[in-house]
Amino acid sequence: MKVNALHENDIIEIIFYACFAFFLMGTVMVLFFYFSRKKIIQKELEKKDLEIQYQKELLSAVIITQEEERKRIAQDLHDDISSKLNIVSLNSHLLNTPNLSREEVTEITANIINLTTKALDNSRKIAHGLLPPVLDKFGLHAGVEELCLEFRSSKVINVNYDNKVLFDMEENDKHLHVFRILQELMNNSLRHGKATVISILFENTKEGKICYYSDNGIGFDLDNNKNQKGLGMKNIQSRVAFLKGIITIDSAINNGISVVFNF
Ligand SMILES: Nc1ncnc2c1ncn2[C@@H]1O[C@H](COP(=O)(O)OP(=O)(O)OP(=O)(O)O)[C@@H](O)[C@H]1O
Ligand SMILES: [Mg+2]
Incomplete structure (x- = not known):
């Protein structure tokens, strides 16, 4: 018990x-x-x-x-x-x-x-x-061609431009943003990058129309605050956001810049 x-x-x-x-x-x-x-x-x-x-x-x-x-x-x-x-x-x-x-x-x-x-x-x-007439009358392709001609005429830079997209003139308002993005990128390549060659390509993909941009200039450090003071790149970002696209920017010292965005 x-x-x-x-x-x-x-x-x-x-x-x-x-x-x-x-x-x-x-x-x-x-x-x-x-x-x-x-x-x-x-x-x-x-x-x-x-x-x-x-x-x-x-x-x-x-x-x-x-x-x-x-x-x-x-x-x-x-x-x-x-x-x-x-x-x-x-x-x-x-x-x-x-x-x-x-x-x-x-x-x-x-x-x-x-x-x-x-x-x-x-x-x-x-x-x-304010509004490039070629772009307005003949669309993005003609506008970019004219932009390339203007840059080539400076004789210090060569531009390779290839386009595989048929742009709809109805979307010209949207395309003006793409034109301004390229204008800023090209100005930067010339001014900061001291590039001698710029390449631009438009292509159709699953994600929509894509623009590939690159230069062979001196490149820059993306993380350095000094390079984030300008307005150009910020404007590019907001234009791409407006186009509901995504942008990827790659650059390194002595390695030029390469930019990809869809729209
Ligand atoms: N293609 C490039 N090659 C080398 N450096 C570049 C290139 N693009 C941009 N940068 C660097 O990034 C910085 C920021 O560029 P961003 O366009 O925002 O400003 P900015 O050109 O200096 O001034 P803003 O465009 O407002 O007139 C530049 O000052 C430059 O140092
Ligand atoms: Mg700039």
């Missing part, structure tokens, strides 16, 4: 410890899940914060560029058009002066013709800068 009682106590003790162990394990597991979940949520929040920060940077880059563009257009209009039209206006009033000699009238008229021709030329240049 005494042996049996001992046995029962042992069993109760074992059950008690087992329950306690289970309870402890359960608590540890609950705490573990709670803290790991908290950590995951915190990480997600940090990621979201970074994304928002990045979007803000892109947006401010777009706004700054817009303002700079407006300033440039205002300056062009002021210096190249307004000042000339002012003199044209003065000359036109002069024509009303009584007793002008024939020579004076001829001189004033020549002045007016000369200045209006210049103002017309300049207004055309300003308009072309």
Whole structure:
């Protein structure tokens, strides 16, 4: 009988410890899940914060560029058009002066013709800068061809351009972004990369239309903050985002740059 009682106590003790162990394990597991979940949520929040920060940077880059563009257009209009039209206006009033000699009238008229021709030329240049007419009339392919010709004419750089895509003129608004991206990339290759060869290729793939761009210039360190101060690359990123595409930029010192984006 005494042996049996001992046995029962042992069993109760074992059950008690087992329950306690289970309870402890359960608590540890609950705490573990709670803290790991908290950590995951915190990480997600940090990621979201970074994304928002990045979007803000892109947006401010777009706004700054817009303002700079407006300033440039205002300056062009002021210096190249307004000042000339002012003199044209003065000359036109002069024509009303009584007793002008024939020579004076001829001189004033020549002045007016000369200045209006210049103002017309300049207004055309300003308009072309805003929307390249070739792109508008003949589409992206013709626009890029003309861009390549302009760069080749500098004689310091050669451009290989290959296009395997038929661009729909209905999408010209979208294509203007692609044109501006290439314009910026090419300017950078010439200005910073000191490249002598640029290659551009358009191709159709499963991901849509893809543009491959590369140069053989001096390249740069993508992670160096010094190289993240300009607006050009930020604008490129926001244009690609606008096109709902993805962009990959690769570069290393002495290894040129290669850029791939879809649109
Ligand atoms: N093709 C390239 N070869 C070498 N360095 C480049 C090239 N493209 C960009 N970089 C480097 O990256 C930096 C950032 O380029 P980004 O176009 O954003 O600015 P930026 O050209 O300096 O100024 P912005 O475009 O605003 O006039 C450049 O200053 C340059 O150091
Ligand atoms: Mg630039």
